[in-house]
Amino acid sequence: MTGEALKSTPLSASHVALGARMTPFAGYGMPVQYPAGILKEHLWTRAHAGLFDVSHMGPAWLELTSPSGDGEADHRAIAALIEPLVCGDIRGLKPGQLRYTLLLNDGGGMLDDLMIGRPANPELQGRLYVVVNAATKDADFAAIVARAGAAGRLIRADDGALIAVQGPQAADLLETLVPAALDLGFMTFATEAFEGASLTISRSGYTGEDGFEILAPAALAESLWTRLLADDRAAPVGLGARDSLRLEAGLPLYGHDADETISPIEASLGFAVSKRRLKARDFPGAARVASELAGGLTRVRIGLRVLEGAPAREGAQIAEPSGAIIGAVTSGGFSPSLGASIAMGYVPPAFAEPGTALKVLVRGRAQNAVVVAMPFVPHGYVRKPKT
Amino acid sequence: MMRFTKDHEWVDLVGDTATIGITAYAAEQLGDVVFVELPEAGKVIRTGEAMAVVESVKAASDVFAPVSGEVTAANGELGENPQTVNDQPEKSGWFVKIKVADPDEVDGLMDRAAYEIFLAGL
Numbered sequence: 001m002t003g004e005a006l007k008s009t010p011l012s013a014s015h016v017a018l019g020a021r022m023t024p025f026a027g028y029g030m031p032v033q034y035p036a037g038i039l040k041e042h043l044w045t046r047a048h049a050g051l052f053d054v055s056h057m058g059p060a061w062l063e064l065t066s067p068s069g070d071g072e073a074d075h076r077a078i079a080a081l082i083e084p085l086v087c088g089d090i091r092g093l094k095p096g097q098l099r100y101t102l103l104l105n106d107g108g109g110m111l112d113d114l115m116i117g118r119p120a121n122p123e124l125q126g127r128l129y130v131v132v133n134a135a136t137k138d139a140d141f142a143a144i145v146a147r148a149g150a151a152g153r154l155i156r157a158d159d160g161a162l163i164a165v166q167g168p169q170a171a172d173l174l175e176t177l178v179p180a181a182l183d184l185g186f187m188t189f190a191t192e193a194f195e196g197a198s199l200t201i202s203r204s205g206y207t208g209e210d211g212f213e214i215l216a217p218a219a220l221a222e223s224l225w226t227r228l229l230a231d232d233r234a235a236p237v238g239l240g241a242r243d244s245l246r247l248e249a250g251l252p253l254y255g256h257d258a259d260e261t262i263s264p265i266e267a268s269l270g271f272a273v274s275k276r277r278l279k280a281r282d283f284p285g286a287a288r289v290a291s292e293l294a295g296g297l298t299r300v301r302i303g304l305r306v307l308e309g310a311p312a313r314e315g316a317q318i319a320e321p322s323g324a325i326i327g328a329v330t331s332g333g334f335s336p337s338l339g340a341s342i343a344m345g346y347v348p349p350a351f352a353e354p355g356t357a358l359k360v361l362v363r364g365r366a367q368n369a370v371v372v373a374m375p376f377v378p379h380g381y382v383r384k385p386k387t
Numbered sequence: 388m389m390r391f392t393k394d395h396e397w398v399d400l401v402g403d404t405a406t407i408g409i410t411a412y413a414a415e416q417l418g419d420v421v422f423v424e425l426p427e428a429g430k431v432i433r434t435g436e437a438m439a440v441v442e443s444v445k446a447a448s449d450v451f452a453p454v455s456g457e458v459t460a461a462n463g464e465l466g467e468n469p470q471t472v473n474d475q476p477e478k479s480g481w482f483v484k485i486k487v488a489d490p491d492e493v494d495g496l497m498d499r500a501a502y503e504i505f506l507a508g509l
Contacts, residue, residue: 032445033418037418038443042444309422311422333444334444336444363440
């Protein structure tokens with residue numbers, strides 16, 4: 001244990017009451033699993049709806065200090081404050097749209113991956129909804145504040161609760177409680193009045209399933225969590241299954257599959273690099289990204305199916321069939337949905353083609369593996385809501 | 388009589404053959420077991436050495452040899468059904484049988500009452 005006390009979330013008492021096993025994570029005491037266990041929680045989320053407390057993450061609002069009142073102009077102005085830090089097209093966001101993007105350093109390495117959204121409400125233009133990772137949030141927020149200077153103001157919202165509802169029945173769960181959520185399509189968000197307060201709800205998540213992430217004031221957190229959980233289709237899911245779910249979904253975990261030495265192109269996150277921004281070369285590390293896209297790539301993130309033996313976890317070496325080491329696993333483990341071992345790792349592009357036979361070295365033993373396309377388990381995103 | 392270690396292994400000695408596994412407490416702590424790596428028959432193991440690896444969804448954990456001896460059998464059932472370790476940790480979820488080098492070594496381990504007191508103090 002470190003000397004520093006662990007922070008709690010507005011739902012910590014609920015987790016303990018549910019019998020969760022709590023573990024320190026990014027400075028917070030978080031539920032790693034409930035009595036059902038990681039395997040059942042994982043499979044429940046794929047079949048029904050899992051409830052996750054992700055209040056350790058870093059939601060915040062970035063707003064103009066002096067908005068003009070012209071919505072389009074104010075959006076352009078707030079986008080201009082944050083675009084110098086990220087490689088995404090923030091200016092081009094439509095009202096209500098949420099985008100996955102990357103905070104980069106001058107060398108083109110990733111400082112974090114994050115979500116940035118533009119409010120739908122015409123009254124709220126000149127504001128952005130920002131959600132960053134837990135372990136990196138203080139540094140991220142400091143960088144955003146420094147870049148925005150006097151023109152912008154960052155309002156942290158990480159004293160509230162962030163509840164993720166994930167799975168094919170996630171929408172059913174919200175149907176009576178927050179019906180407006182069902183009008184959202186994948187990667188859009190809205191702020192809705194709720195019992196004298198407001199909820200910011202995005203149709204997004206980290207499991208590959210349809211689902212929502214709900215930012216609620218701390219005072220409402222427990223009541224909302226309890227009511228969601230009262231539904232037979234809902235079960236609480238801890239960080240253990242959150243990790244196995246995102247692995248199956250092919251989603252990188254910052255600090256493992258992505259870090260400050262790895263570029264977006266290496267990480268197979270090229271979709272997060274805006275074409276406009278690339279053409280203008282106006283984001284940190286743009287030169288590296290451009291040269292990698294022009295053929296200068298030396299390593300790339302791939303998916304592996306481990307065909308025999310023990311799961312290949314972070315740090316396991318990847319070898320060609322001849323035995324020469326060509327890379328390493330950055331995260332891996334047992335896939336409950338596939339009943340097989342899967343992994344992500346980095347190899348030179350020549351070995352990245354699906355179907356390529358490789359080896360993973362686990363405790364000195366070379367085990368057969370094959371490169372496969374990600375996601376390992378198909379995504380269940382609902383791009384357009386039912387009308 | 389079953390004996391127990393502070394690393395949560397159990398040892399059941401009959402004659403000079405000890406059956407070794409992990410305790411119900413250890414299986415509970417690990418969660419769902421998805422893979423077990425066992426030593427082959429004939430391998431000589433020494434007290435305290437990592438002799439097997441048990442993998443849950445979350446992590447890989449070493450299992451340490453509670454006593455020294457030569458492996459005479461490994462539980463093949465765990466290759467097909469690793470979750471047997473969760474279902475029957477102190478019975479059909481056994482890991483290995485070894486011919487012990489020194490039966491007295493087993494006597495030095497905790498009996499169930501002592502192990503339960505040890506668990507209560509964790």
